[in-house]
Amino acid sequence: MAEGLYKAEEEMMLGIVSPMDFLLGILTFYSIYLMLSISLNLEYGYAGIPNFGKVMFFAGGAFTIGAFVTRFVGHIIGLNLSNYYIRNVILATEVDKYFSSHPHLAISIFLLTLMMSALIGAILGYIASYPAIRLKADYLGITLIASGEVLRIIAKNYKPLVCGSLGVAVPNPFVFIDMPLRGVVQCLVMLGIAIGCWYFVEILTRSPFGRVLRAVREDELATAAFGRDVVKIKMKALVIGSAISGLAGGLYAYYIGVVHPDDFAPLWTFTIWVMVIIGGMGNNFGSAIGALAYTVVERLTMYYKDYIPLPFNVVYLGYIAFAIVLILMLMYRPAGLMPEKPIMTINFEAIRKRIYSRMAKKTSSNSHR
Amino acid sequence: MVPLSVLIDALTLSNLLALMTLGLSLTYMTLRVSNFAHGDFATIGAYITYTLLVFYSVNPYLSLPFSFILGGIISLIMYVLILRPLQRRGANLVILMVATVGFEVIIRNVLHIYADTVEKLTNRFFRSFIIRDSYIPFMGSLVPQVTITSTCIVISLLLTLYIVLTRTKLGIAMRAAIENPQLASALGIDVEKVYMISWFLAGGLTAIAGSLLPYRLPCNPETGWLILLRVFAAAILGGINSIWGSIAGSYIIGFSEVVGIYVLAKPPLNLPTTYKPLIPFSILIITLLLLPNGITGINWQKVSIRLRRR
Numbered sequence: 001m002a003e004g005l006y007k008a009e010e011e012m013m014l015g016i017v018s019p020m021d022f023l024l025g026i027l028t029f030y031s032i033y034l035m036l037s038i039s040l041n042l043e044y045g046y047a048g049i050p051n052f053g054k055v056m057f058f059a060g061g062a063f064t065i066g067a068f069v070t071r072f073v074g075h076i077i078g079l080n081l082s083n084y085y086i087r088n089v090i091l092a093t094e095v096d097k098y099f100s101s102h103p104h105l106a107i108s109i110f111l112l113t114l115m116m117s118a119l120i121g122a123i124l125g126y127i128a129s130y131p132a133i134r135l136k137a138d139y140l141g142i143t144l145i146a147s148g149e150v151l152r153i154i155a156k157n158y159k160p161l162v163c164g165s166l167g168v169a170v171p172n173p174f175v176f177i178d179m180p181l182r183g184v185v186q187c188l189v190m191l192g193i194a195i196g197c198w199y200f201v202e203i204l205t206r207s208p209f210g211r212v213l214r215a216v217r218e219d220e221l222a223t224a225a226f227g228r229d230v231v232k233i234k235m236k237a238l239v240i241g242s243a244i245s246g247l248a249g250g251l252y253a254y255y256i257g258v259v260h261p262d263d264f265a266p267l268w269t270f271t272i273w274v275m276v277i278i279g280g281m282g283n284n285f286g287s288a289i290g291a292l293a294y295t296v297v298e299r300l301t302m303y304y305k306d307y308i309p310l311p312f313n314v315v316y317l318g319y320i321a322f323a324i325v326l327i328l329m330l331m332y333r334p335a336g337l338m339p340e341k342p343i344m345t346i347n348f349e350a351i352r353k354r355i356y357s358r359m360a361k362k363t364s365s366n367s368h369r
Numbered sequence: 370m371v372p373l374s375v376l377i378d379a380l381t382l383s384n385l386l387a388l389m390t391l392g393l394s395l396t397y398m399t400l401r402v403s404n405f406a407h408g409d410f411a412t413i414g415a416y417i418t419y420t421l422l423v424f425y426s427v428n429p430y431l432s433l434p435f436s437f438i439l440g441g442i443i444s445l446i447m448y449v450l451i452l453r454p455l456q457r458r459g460a461n462l463v464i465l466m467v468a469t470v471g472f473e474v475i476i477r478n479v480l481h482i483y484a485d486t487v488e489k490l491t492n493r494f495f496r497s498f499i500i501r502d503s504y505i506p507f508m509g510s511l512v513p514q515v516t517i518t519s520t521c522i523v524i525s526l527l528l529t530l531y532i533v534l535t536r537t538k539l540g541i542a543m544r545a546a547i548e549n550p551q552l553a554s555a556l557g558i559d560v561e562k563v564y565m566i567s568w569f570l571a572g573g574l575t576a577i578a579g580s581l582l583p584y585r586l587p588c589n590p591e592t593g594w595l596i597l598l599r600v601f602a603a604a605i606l607g608g609i610n611s612i613w614g615s616i617a618g619s620y621i622i623g624f625s626e627v628v629g630i631y632v633l634a635k636p637p638l639n640l641p642t643t644y645k646p647l648i649p650f651s652i653l654i655i656t657l658l659l660l661p662n663g664i665t666g667i668n669w670q671k672v673s674i675r676l677r678r679r
Contacts, residue, residue, distance in 0.1 A: 015433050026572055050463040052470075137462045138403040143657045146650045149598060153650075157643045169555050266594070270470055277467065312485035316478040323474040327451055330460065 031194035035248035047237035050216030051143025059248025059264035061117035090171035110173035119245015122305030167260035280336025384519035388578035392571030414579025444572020453536025480590035582628030602653035608663025
């Protein structure tokens with residue numbers, strides 16, 4: 001993961017990071033981490049599916065953007081797409097130029113490809129639900145880790161997908177906005193999408209579907225006895241979670257500007273688990289808090305790593321600290337910073353009583369007149 | 370035909386895998402948790418051997434006892450300080466797995482820091498290092514010494530294990546404690562001691578395999594994680610609850626990887642050899658989906674009945 005933050009890292013080495021850019025960096029990464037942690041919370045916190053292959057769905061979304069955007073736009077505007085493996089950076093700049101003069105097309109392509117990456121994530125989730133329904137927790141974890149590695153190795157070696165180990169450049173759909181404002185707009189768009197996803201999951205988990213998910217997590221047999229299709233419910237949770245992860249992958253690819261297969265190492269999965277466990281499983285506010293804590297600490301270590309006179313990269317120390325915090329949390333506060341709370345639903349009984357009493361009053365006062 | 374050198378290479382890999390898989394099975398049998406930090410014990414072994422070689426010019430084969438002891442101690446620390454308290458607090462399987470992943474991240478990043486620091490301070494390579502081996506001519510091809518050593522280690526280990534597990538009091542106690550902990554402790558067997566011995570052995574054996582790894586592939590702090598999935602593939606293919614099955618599984622995985630990529634890289638397909646890890650990973654996924662109990666878990670009676678009915 002550390003290799004992939006080219007853009008941010010380069011800027012930091014040049015020492016041109018203003019507080020504003022730093023804040024924007026935090027918010028942008030926060031939106032990606034928020035989407036990933038909220039989807040893991042839906043999958044593990046609510047549905048009880050231990051998804052140890054989060055990075056696979058995330059990578060699926062990013063690879064979709066990397067493989068598709070330049071080719072699609074290049075096809076529309078009639079670029080020569082031969083030798084894509086070598087020329088993808090040039091082609092991406094060409095597409096950038098075209099985008100800068102056609103904002104409408106840029107925005108529609110942006111939205112369309114994001115939908116595609118969510119769809120690819122959902123399809124991967126649907127495929128992953130086959131083992132998820134059948135295997136025990138640990139076997140499922142191993143299967144998903146292995147599948148993620150299979151996807152990464154294929155992407156690294158099969159050049160037509162994302163140009164192999166060199167990676168592929170992704171055009172920026174926001175080039176039509178001038179530079180200082182562009183980062184702000186991109187950040188706000190990403191944050192908006194992330195908050196939208198969070199709100200969607202929050203509503204979903206408060207709905208009857210969320211209650212069924214919890215029931216499945218607690219006792220599959222009892223849920224099935226009440227006539228619920230456990231297989232279908234688990235599948236739905238995994239598909240929704242994976243679609244959100246795929247969307248996050250797409251946004252990440254657009255933000256970083258390059259898709260690099262080695263960037264999608266299993267360490268991603270670990271960091272997302274750290275966020276969810278620190279924040280509190282089964283609590284959407286908790287996941288948001290956990291993601292925020294992680295993002296701030298990670299960005300700070302990334303920012304200050306060149307100022308700290310140590311013979312090694314401080315990022316490693318950060319990972320060790322997170323792992324220790326994770327283990328301590330598991331031991332002494334397994335419910336996380338914000339433990340799961342009972343879901344508040346509308347108390348229809350109280351409302352009905354109130355309405356009836358009011359109506360009764362009205363009718364009685366009417367009769368008095 | 371497959372040349373002898375490829376088979377020798379496959380044998381070396383399989384021997385190393387067998388050592389690691391044996392350890393994984395031992396620990397799986399105690400807590401029923403798949404230990405994701407298992408591969409990193411091997412990396413620790415590799416770094417111990419390389420450090421001793423570089424700074425004290427110790428023969429790598431003579432550093433095996435050091436790696437055995439240190440790997441065992443780290444494995445024991447993991448069990449005593451992390452997994453046992455968590456299990457006593459009633460953590461479920463997933464929580465234990467997440468804890469092992471956390472410990473894996475700790476070990477890996479400590480090794481990263483170690484490698485970086487030593488590289489900066491002494492100007493020597495501490496990443497992607499290999500150790501050169503001496504070769505012995507055999508049947509027209511050269512056999513590396515590591516093949517012979519690892520084969521000897523695996524064979525002697527299997528013999529010792531067989532004798533210990535079937536003929537000695539400790540071995541029988543171990544089997545009893547693993548089979549049925551409650552009953553064993555009721556009969557006066559110290560189950561905790563048995564578990565601790567299993568974890569120590571697991572870490573030690575894996576570290577020995579790790580010490581021999583630099584002979585075969587360039588090692589860096591990530592090596593253990595990369596090899597871990599192969600170890601899981603071998604353990605699950607053989608049936609994770611069976612020691613002998615895990616040995617068989619590691620030979621199947623080792624040979625199918627090395628010989629398989631040799632065949633696939635030949636003219637009809639011409640695949641690049643970088644696809645090599647896909648072979649054990651796909652075997653792993655297919656085994657988990659079709660045969661989750663492994664080859665030793667197949668109920669042969671049922672299979673034969675089914676075949677007869679047809």
